[in-house]
Amino acid sequence: MTPDFSFRLLATDGAARQGEVTTAHGVVRTPAFMPVGTQAAIKGVHLSAVRAAGADIMLGNTYHLMLRPGAERIAKLGGLHNFMRWPHPILTDSGGFQVMSLAELRKLDEKGVTFRSHIDGAMVSLTPERAVEIQNLLGSDIVMQLDECIRLPASREEIDRAMRLSLRWAERCKRAFEGAGPGRALFGIVQGGDDATLRIESARALVDIGFPGYAVGGLAVGEPQAVMLAMIEAVAPALPADKPRYLMGVGTPDDLLQSVARGIDMFDCVMPTRDGRHARAWTRFGPINVRNARHAEDPRPLDEESSCAAARDYSRAYLHHLMRADEMLGAMLLSEINLAYYQTLMQGMRAAIAESRFEEFRAVTKAGWERGDIPAIA
Amino acid sequence: MTPDFSFRLLATDGAARQGEVTTAHGVVRTPAFMPVGTQAAIKGVHLSAVRAAGADIMLGNTYHLMLRPGAERIAKLGGLHNFMRWPHPILTDSGGFQVMSLAELRKLDEKGVTFRSHIDGAMVSLTPERAVEIQNLLGSDIVMQLDECIRLPASREEIDRAMRLSLRWAERCKRAFEGAGPGRALFGIVQGGDDATLRIESARALVDIGFPGYAVGGLAVGEPQAVMLAMIEAVAPALPADKPRYLMGVGTPDDLLQSVARGIDMFDCVMPTRDGRHARAWTRFGPINVRNARHAEDPRPLDEESSCAAARDYSRAYLHHLMRADEMLGAMLLSEINLAYYQTLMQGMRAAIAESRFEEFRAVTKAGWERGDIPAIA
Numbered sequence: 033m034t035p036d037f038s039f040r041l042l043a044t045d046g047a048a049r050q051g052e053v054t055t056a057h058g059v060v061r062t063p064a065f066m067p068v069g070t071q072a073a074i075k076g077v078h079l080s081a082v083r084a085a086g087a088d089i090m091l092g093n094t095y096h097l098m099l100r101p102g103a104e105r106i107a108k109l110g111g112l113h114n115f116m117r118w119p120h121p122i123l124t125d126s127g128g129f130q131v132m133s134l135a136e137l138r139k140l141d142e143k144g145v146t147f148r149s150h151i152d153g154a155m156v157s158l159t160p161e162r163a164v165e166i167q168n169l170l171g172s173d174i175v176m177q178l179d180e181c182i183r184l185p186a187s188r189e190e191i192d193r194a195m196r197l198s199l200r201w202a203e204r205c206k207r208a209f210e211g212a213g214p215g216r217a218l219f220g221i222v223q224g225g226d227d228a229t230l231r232i233e234s235a236r237a238l239v240d241i242g243f244p245g246y247a248v249g250g251l252a253v254g255e256p257q258a259v260m261l262a263m264i265e266a267v268a269p270a271l272p273a274d275k276p277r278y279l280m281g282v283g284t285p286d287d288l289l290q291s292v293a294r295g296i297d298m299f300d301c302v303m304p305t306r307d308g309r310h311a312r313a314w315t316r317f318g319p320i321n322v323r324n325a326r327h328a329e330d331p332r333p334l335d336e337e338s339s340c341a342a343a344r345d346y347s348r349a350y351l352h353h354l355m356r357a358d359e360m361l362g363a364m365l366l367s368e369i370n371l372a373y374y375q376t377l378m379q380g381m382r383a384a385i386a387e388s389r390f391e392e393f394r395a396v397t398k399a400g401w402e403r404g405d406i407p408a409i410a
Numbered sequence: 411m412t413p414d415f416s417f418r419l420l421a422t423d424g425a426a427r428q429g430e431v432t433t434a435h436g437v438v439r440t441p442a443f444m445p446v447g448t449q450a451a452i453k454g455v456h457l458s459a460v461r462a463a464g465a466d467i468m469l470g471n472t473y474h475l476m477l478r479p480g481a482e483r484i485a486k487l488g489g490l491h492n493f494m495r496w497p498h499p500i501l502t503d504s505g506g507f508q509v510m511s512l513a514e515l516r517k518l519d520e521k522g523v524t525f526r527s528h529i530d531g532a533m534v535s536l537t538p539e540r541a542v543e544i545q546n547l548l549g550s551d552i553v554m555q556l557d558e559c560i561r562l563p564a565s566r567e568e569i570d571r572a573m574r575l576s577l578r579w580a581e582r583c584k585r586a587f588e589g590a591g592p593g594r595a596l597f598g599i600v601q602g603g604d605d606a607t608l609r610i611e612s613a614r615a616l617v618d619i620g621f622p623g624y625a626v627g628g629l630a631v632g633e634p635q636a637v638m639l640a641m642i643e644a645v646a647p648a649l650p651a652d653k654p655r656y657l658m659g660v661g662t663p664d665d666l667l668q669s670v671a672r673g674i675d676m677f678d679c680v681m682p683t684r685d686g687r688h689a690r691a692w693t694r695f696g697p698i699n700v701r702n703a704r705h706a707e708d709p710r711p712l713d714e715e716s717s718c719a720a721a722r723d724y725s726r727a728y729l730h731h732l733m734r735a736d737e738m739l740g741a742m743l744l745s746e747i748n749l750a751y752y753q754t755l756m757q758g759m760r761a762a763i764a765e766s767r768f769e770e771f772r773a774v775t776k777a778g779w780e781r782g783d784i785p786a787i788a
Binding site: 071072073074075076077078096100101105108109110115116117328329331345346347349350352353354356357359360361362363364 | 449450451452453454455456474478479483486487488493494495706707709723724725727728730731732734735737738739740741742
């Protein structure tokens with residue numbers, strides 16, 4: 033029998049929380065990092081490796097999937113889980129963020145947004161109701177409301193307008209999601225730009241509407257990390273403790289550590305795979321660019337203690353060569369190494385919170401990053 | 411203790427041969443197909459999957475590796491096996507073919523060939539002695555002589571000249587290879603274009619020099635399959651039965667089947683991975699282009715009887731989507747599917763020869779290809 037969607041808060045340590053989200057397709061241990069499978073695939077990584085790295089859940093992008101291959105087609109093929117052969121939980125965004133960042137010729141009004149597809153130039157319309165319908169067709173475990181995500185900096189007036197529109201769309205999404213199958217949930221999205229007052233107002237209004245989970249959207253869009261963390265600090269107390277909190281599109285390992293410290297439970301970001309394709313490896317000792325000439329003859333692995341065989345078995349010299357030679361395998365290995373590092377970091381945070389030593393974990397982790405990589409002996 | 415290099419002929423069926431080549435890094439079951447790892451990587455496929463598909467040996471390209479990362483650098487890093495983490499047999503070509511096809515500003519004389527690198531424009535010189543030295547630095551189990559490979563069609567005079575130059579280079583390579591470590595071997599290369607008389611003369615002269623294995627080079631360079639097969643039929647009887655025979659750079663599954671029928675033991679080709687990157691899958695029922703619109707909603711796997719999980723588990727619709735969306739995973743999965751099909755074909759041939767039913771195997775295999783793919787029910 034499909035379980036009901038639920039969140040259990042298992043431990044707290046300061047503002048940091050450890051828990052688990054139960055969905056129709058399984059349990060998500062939180063704090064959780066969701067690898068991004070924009071077009072129903074994680075770029076360059078087999079899903080078996082994504083799973084082996086420790087991912088409980090992945091994210092799909094509604095904008096991309098609605099345009100290609102199309103939500104109705106995926107539904108006909110048994111839904112997104114079956115289509116991509118990922119039987120574990122999936123969260124999909126609403127498409128709103130990509131409409132803002134990728135589509136051309138947008139027209140936004142109360143009803144929704146109309147845009148020109150970046151793939152074939154067709155005019156496409158997305159309303160709150162259609163965003164939910166698409167995500168229902170995909171069969172996502174966690175569905176996101178349609179919101180308007182604006183770039184920062186923006187005027188207070190503009191931020192206020194977009195935040196209130198997003199609230200009205202949240203209500204419409206909730207109505208559209210009524211009657212969805214068991215084990216699935218719709219999350220509301222807090223907006224309000226870099227204005228703490230508007231953020232708190234948005235959070236409270238969403239809580240009044242009532243959702244099984246809340247996201248913080250519209251951050252990591254160019255503002256300094258301190259602004260992002262200040263917004264989280266403002267919003268978190270306004271959200272119910274017994275519901276999961278998802279910070280959308282974030283971020284660097286340090287962003288994750290700082291945000292968990294402020295009460296965030298879920299994250300997604302393209303960074304591990306995008307950086308992997310651009311030769312940047314994330315490790316216990318901070319980022320390492322393997323294209324750098326100093327790695328050309330370095331026989332050491334990236335990290336002999338990594339949970340990922342690729343980080344332990346291959347020399348830096350080999351990874352360097354693969355990236356210089358533009359071999360697909362280089363991007364594949366580094367993406368896998370990065371996904372594994374992110375999952376190891378999440379696992380470390382979960383264990384630390386459960387054992388009431390999150391501050392120590394944070395200090396040790398940051399000390400490792402600050403130590404930096406040790407060059408080979410010349 | 412490192413075993414001596416050897417070839418055991420275990421069974422014959424007509425002209426087809428089944429056997430095994432023993433090298434310093436293990437045994438190669440023949441007929442064998444060698445996946446091509448041009449730049450110390452198989453494009454888009456983890457070596458664990460290459461091995462799992464059934465590959466006993468892979469090929470590296472001397473031309474690419476000498477230019478980047480450089481043979482001396484690979485030697486310093488423990489040799490090619492260690493560099494790429496492939497502890498099994500490796501054959502390297504001599505670089506001659508790629509000098510002809512990729513490099514600019516070639517100057518060829520008795521001494522060797524000088525060319526401009528296609529990577530950084532540097533002038534590089536390759537002699538028979540240097541070709542062997544590079545392959546020794548790489549640590550290849552099977553080293554190929556430097557030869558001059560010309561394009562067809564060519565005049566008889568030109569073919570004759572290149573064939574005789576290749577013979578003189580064969581002798582120089584043999585001298586240069588003397589004293590190489592145990593378990594390793596240098597193969598001579600039969601040239602002679604599409605002229606059977608010259609081919610036979612080349613083969614006999616090489617046998618007089620004496621090599622532990624013989625390759626047939628300069629084919630599959632644009633001539634019809636019938637010409638290629640005629641050349642093999644002419645050359646094979648001139649080669650000793652107790653030495654392996656390697657047809658370089660070949661080919662389609664049908665090329666392999668027809669060439670094994672004529673006494674060839676080893677092959678290499680980029681086709682499985684190159685075709686995979688271009689959406690072409692090789693199956694029991696011939697090639698299938700998954701980009702074709704007819705696959706867009708086809709829930710069937712490519713081949714439910716494949717030895718490769720990717721061919722059994724994913725729908726054609728999903729593979730179609732991945733290739734249309736230009737997702738790396740599409741190229742990765744199809745390359746793996748193709749490598750697995752090639753290895754399954756070789757395994758089928760080996761078993762059939764051992765059981766004296768090669769002609770039946772050939773007929774059944776060809777009937778499958780000719781049947782072709784069955785479209786989904788509309």
